[in-house]
Amino acid sequence: MDRTHDETAEAKARLWDKLEDSRTGMLWVADAHQHPQPMTHFADPEAESLWFITSSDTDLVAAIGHGAEARFTVQSPGDGFHASLTGSLVSYDSAEKLDELWSFAAAAWFEKGRDDPKVTLLRFSPREASVWMSEGNPVVVGVKMMRAAMSEGESHPDVGEHHVLYLNLAA
Numbered sequence: 001m002d003r004t005h006d007e008t009a010e011a012k013a014r015l016w017d018k019l020e021d022s023r024t025g026m027l028w029v030a031d032a033h034q035h036p037q038p039m040t041h042f043a044d045p046e047a048e049s050l051w052f053i054t055s056s057d058t059d060l061v062a063a064i065g066h067g068a069e070a071r072f073t074v075q076s077p078g079d080g081f082h083a084s085l086t087g088s089l090v091s092y093d094s095a096e097k098l099d100e101l102w103s104f105a106a107a108a109w110f111e112k113g114r115d116d117p118k119v120t121l122l123r124f125s126p127r128e129a130s131v132w133m134s135e136g137n138p139v140v141v142g143v144k145m146m147r148a149a150m151s152e153g154e155s156h157p158d159v160g161e162h163h164v165l166y167l168n169l170a171a
Contacts, residue, residue: 011163015131016045018074018081025074027052027124029089032063036073041124042101048167050085051097052122053106061120064089070124080134080160087126087168097121126167134160 020043026036037060042051050072054061064070070089075082098121102114110116 008163008165011131011133011161012165012167014133015083015129015165016043016048018076018079018083019043019050020045022074022076022081025072027060027070027072027089029060029063030069030071030086032059032068034059034063036071039072040105041072041074048125050124050126051092051101052124053098053101053109054120054122055109055118056120057118061091061122064091064122066090072124072126080132082132083129085124085126085129087124087128089122089124092121092123094121129163129165129167131163131165132160133163 019041023042024038024040027039027041028034028036037058039052039054044051067088067090070087072085072087073083074085098114098119101121107113110119
């Protein structure tokens with residue numbers, strides 16, 4: 001995959017579109033000696049943030065403390081989309097934001113629903129994202145890979161794009 005720099009705005013827009021569509025990924029705190037955890041996220045493209053609802057008694061919340069460096073990965077293999085994001089993760093006390101994100105699915109995780117004292121809102125503000133976007137059709141990708149393997153001088157099949165994006169630069 002080629003790393004491109006000239007389509008940054010378009011790549012950022014596609015990243016946020018995919019984050020809004022995919023809704024799940026793996027989240028962990030860097031250097032916390034914990035395994036990445038599957039989490040449902042709520043994308044907020046305008047604020048370049050991801051929101052999570054979790055329980056205060058998880059090892060993830062314990063690892064955050066007053067704020068921590070975190071990583072989040074998301075994949076949509078059927079679309080040929082993969083992303084790895086790095087940024088800050090904090091507990092965020094906002095009843096208004098929690099009400100905005102609350103759903104029947106979130107309520108299923110808490111014994112007392114929205115009023116459960118363990119309900120914890122997290123805000124992830126990614127600073128950097130490495131994004132891979134490839135052809136969605138596996139047959140086309142396979143043909144391109146075979147052609148590159150059988151051709152002299154063509155060592156890397158052109159199956160998509162790789163971007164390193166810098167986010168939350170104004171924050």
